[in-house]
Amino acid sequence: MESVEGTPAAVGRDGLLSLLRDGELPSRDAKPSQRERYRRIVDSAMELASEGGYDAVQMRAVADRAGVALGTVYRYFPSKNHLLVMGMLIAFEGMRARLEQAEIPGDTPSERILFILQKNTTVLERDHPRYEAMVRAYMFADASASAELDAIGALMGQMFGKAIGAAELSPVQLNAVRVIGDVWMSTLVSWVAGRMSAEDVLEHLASAVRLVFRRLGG
Structure with a gap:
């Protein structure tokens, strides 16, 4: 299956768990820099959540903390x-x-x-x-x-x-x-x-x- 950045090549429950356990999110063919950026976005959201709960997790704030463009966050995740x-x-x-x-x-x-x-x-x-x-x-x-x-x-x-x-x-x-x-x-x-x-x-x-x-x- 062909994929773009932010779209897992293996979808569904088993495919997603496999990607997670193999350390290959967001897709099998993602570059190391893409994997690192993806994890940085998730980690940034978790940090914001720890600091201020649900309301503190805003996509712009996630992008700023992760050091990526807002559009990059939305390519991976359509919503918070x-x-x-x-x-x-x-x-x-x-x-x-x-x-x-x-x-x-x-x-x-x-x-x-x-x-x-x-x-x-x-x-x-x-x-x-x-x-x-x-x-x-x-x-x-x-x-x-x-x-x-x-x-x-x-x-x-x-x-x-x-x-x-x-x-x-x-x-x-x-x-x-x-x-x-x-x-x-x-x-x-x-x-x-x-x-x-x-x-x-x-x-x-x-x-x-x-x-x-x-x-x-x-």
Whole structure:
């Protein structure tokens, strides 16, 4: 597939995850200078989010901090929501990678999934403005970020799959982890809005996980 700068040659969930893990964003045929510029734009958006949350991430401010033209930012990302969702995808991939070699404690799938949710929610709480911005972008993102949104869902499934201890999830297990992923994101929306604390999020998740996995042997 032919591509222009800012357009991944491999699109869709699997293609995007592959590009990310191989360090080849935004496309397989991108030049090193293009890859460095792309990452600098994402990093600049994340810095601005940490400093001032969602409202601080303005495309002009991102361009200025990254040292690129505003048009370059828009070639990669049609909106700030798209840009922040990519930041969220990179953050979630970092969570997944850290868990890959970790020993996950717990005697049941529920206990192990709750451990993962607790660890990841703690990470979010450490930089509340940044992750608030990411969650808001996740809420408002349009179809232009569909590949990134799908990839985030896939990453959650992979993390929960590791907790279950299954190399490949059955249809029933897959539905279960999707429900948990949806509940996690919905509670994060409440967390962002100030309606739930991190402790409230974890308490709500514990109830959801136990209910969902009760029929799957815990």
